Amino acid sequence: MTMNETYELSAKAKIIAWRQDWCAFAREALGVSLDVEQEAILRSVQLNPRTSVASGTARGKDFVAAVAAICFMYLTPKWNEKGELIANTKVALTAPTERQVKNICVPEIARLFNRAKSRGIDLPGKMMAFDIRTDHEEWFLTAFRADPHRHESWSGFHAVNTMFVVTEASGILDDTFTAIEGNLQGNSRILIVFNPNTTIGYAARSQKGERWSKFRLNSLTAPNVVQKQSIIPGQVDYAWVKDKIDNWCSVIQEADYNETFDDFVFEGIWYRPEDNFRKKVLGKFPKVSEDNLIPEVWIELAQKRWLDYHQQHGQHLRYADALRLGVDVAGMGRDSTVFCYRYGNIVQQFTQSNSGGAADHMQVAGKIAAILGLDRQAQAIVDTIGEGAGVYARILEVGYKSRAVSCKYSEAATNDKGEKLTDLTGQYSFANMRAYLFWAVRDWLNPKNQQNAMLPPDAALMEEATEIKWKFQSNGAIIIEPKDEIKKRLGRSTDAFDALANTFYPTKMNKRIMNLGNLF
Template identity: 30%
Template sequence: MKMNKAEARILLDRAKRDPVFFVTKVLGGDPWEKQEEILKAVRDHRRVAVRACHGVGKTRVAAWVALWFLYCHKNSNFITTAPTWHQVENLLWREIAAAHASSKYPLGGKVLQTQIELGKQWFALGLSTDKPERFQGFHAEHILLIVDEASGVAQRIFEAAEGFLTSPGARLLLIGNPTQLSGEFYNAFRSPLYHKIHISAFDSPNLKAGKIIRPYLVTPEWVEEKRLKWGEDSPLWYSRVLGEFPEQGDDTLIPLAWIEAAQQRWQMTPRGEPVELGVDVARYGTDTTVIILRQGSKAEVIAQLRGQDTMEVTGAVINALRETGAKVAKVDVIGLGAGVADRLKEQRYPVQEMNAGEAAQDKERFVNKRAEWYWALRERFQVGDIAIPPDDELASQLASLKYKFDSRGRIQVESKEDMRKRGLPSPDKADALMLAFAPTQSLTLKAAPRIIGRNSIAGIAW
């Protein structure tokens, strides 16, 4: 749509006062109530923090905020970041590029993968969080910092970026799924410096109407599915459905924040050594047999089976060994897993029997091997030495695990049976992950006995 300079100036003057007008009339967007609230909040407040559930358009509204700020304030800058470069490049900046390209009016500027250039002092950048010094040295009358998935961004980044807020026209938008019970994002909702916005799945138009009004937003079916799968006491229910910080006690084995950080690392983590399988064999009912591949610090669910007998499960493990080149399959031998391990040994495949109920290596510290193996897994999450796929079921099972101390002060991790008593499903994926990263013993494969045919000369003679 063409217009002269005077018309463009009138349009942008109006848009500067009204960011919702800019989104609807210039970008051609269709914001819903909470997205409009966020747009107006950034206009009116220096610091805005938005905690939101999944599927309510938070990344899209962050893109709209960014373009409104850049094009309605001459010689302005906006800087975006997120916990990983993948999130910067493929989430927020993809939304920014899409909104820029679909604008009703030509916005102008040179648009690159994570950069927009309008002039020497008029630009936008996407920055990764591995080097805090990159966030220093930006100065402009109008400057905006957007931190997407802010719960996972380290405090040192916020400290480095404090210089952004020295100018009178500076703005800071923190937006994301609430997962971590510490850090700038968590503290923002307890600080008078921030204007705070909360979005639950139950605020969305689809949930309010009880039917699909906006297909791209969270649906009633999705919420009900997660209620049945996770339960209303799950940390994932609090974070991803209610948009609340999860209520996690001191007895939580692996905090949700560590789990989500491991998920964020997964795309960027290379495969390495050792290459091993963790196999949790289903015992009965709704349990599933799960095979997880470990390649160095990277894990992947490669099979989830329900209703198969031991021979079928054995075949699936053999196929996984062949396909992945894994050096060993570590099989839970409590219950039906013993039959799977026996059949694998009989066929001379590399198998390690894993009995979580046996005495721990460190008997003074752990009740059994289950506790010892899970504690080692917890420590990997704590130091960032594990990357897991973005699998909600796996995340829910890990986040639901609890531990306690027995009368001798030893660590004991909640059993599958105890989790069922709490109304939770069997943590089959979590257990397979634990087995995949458990210590590996040196294997000595016995040669199969040589069979002499009954009708051969040797068989007849001897």
């Protein structure tokens, strides 16, 4: 075997190894040093179709995005024994403005491309003004502005291997992401990186949705900050973070610590951050606006309690309160009915009963009847506007009149004596039963009310709960925005949240044994 043949076999083996480990390619071929969190992001892009990164300032989000793009560009195409390209690769980088493309996307790519060559790694292709072009027309990387008025620019990105890298993603309209989504076929990737400046939009939803592998780059954990010296040139440094702590945070006593305010300890002192600090340093969204019904952190706390509780008690659970089964029945064209199983302060689970988009009243009613038959203290609360009416009627027919409850969102927010229902404080009244039930969920989740609410981890519920808005009517009553407005932003109905809200319909609640909530 000649030296050239030996070298070629060695190079092939190296490429095979790099395809298995993109972080090794980044270190050995590109000569870059990623911190632990950045490596986790790169591995996610290697393995997962969708990766979302919310980041503090100068935390290296654009750098790791460029590394991921180069990895995808050179580690995914395939050739046959004749040297013919049989699996092509296309990579698109984009940002809201031409300046961001020119000053952020392209320079990072160019530095990595040239750095590899300086290390003796001759990456195929030629670095152009906004592209890496190879000898193969169907194998390239390109960068351009995400023009909100020219969605046809995304139409040419069908390939065996396709990747979209979106920087400053919170500044890009949902319509553009819809156009990008149309190309996510085959071995495709989308990586979005952004500073969490707003709680609405595609980028914000990606940090809540179950479709995404999610990361948050916190400037407090940056190596330069932790070590108080320049470990990784160009990343955020200690002096900058310390200045922002002094100017964007308030000193508090440890006894005043409140997780819902994102309080944190730094060098032995406790601080409470302002919104600027949350966005620019912690990589977190600003505190939810006053018209949002449920802050994200309330859901996170309830899910953490649920995990802690079930880890502590394992499979040997007995619930203190009787089951309240909230049911949101699927309408025509919707595939599933959602069941919410709530026992006092604990939601055991959400389940879905698939219907294939057709009405299945008898099947849903049969499942509810089976649950009520097995648990003689359980109640089922069914939304009876629309498709739910038929389900409710069938439950009554089979003998569960005393434990099946009709819930109509449009009815008046009054109890069985005709008295107005109010919030926990007794201050607020409601425009209808929907507003009352949604607010009841809010009161239940609000940490200051000490309800010890527990929710199972559920990304869909997180999305739904944090998307709902409310306001006061002219008469002072609270009203929730129309469902159609929520669907426009969310892309679907709030089915899981509706099922949860149904469980708060005003009926008598039964106790079983000791109140397990007191154990917390």
